[in-house]
Amino acid sequence: MDIQTQKEVIIEQFKLLNDENLIQAIKNLLEYALKKEQESLEVPEAHQKIVMERFNKVRKDPDRLMDWDEAKKTLKA
DSSP states (O other): OOHHHHHHHHHHHHHTOOOHHHHHHHHHHHHHHHHHHHHHHOOOHHHHHHHHHHHHHHHHOGGGSOOHHHHHHHHHO
């Protein structure tokens, strides 16, 4: 069963619930999961700064970039 189908099944089961405590527990679990997922997507400011510094170096001197085929050869060595 794919993830979308699993979600649909869970939603249908949830619609049948009447237990307020269980509904609140599920709500709390979903809020926690969404918060964790959001945190995992955030890129630390220090990392953003490093990327921007490298990007700016390339903009100033595009010749510093290595061709991908050339780079692959150095990785295999």
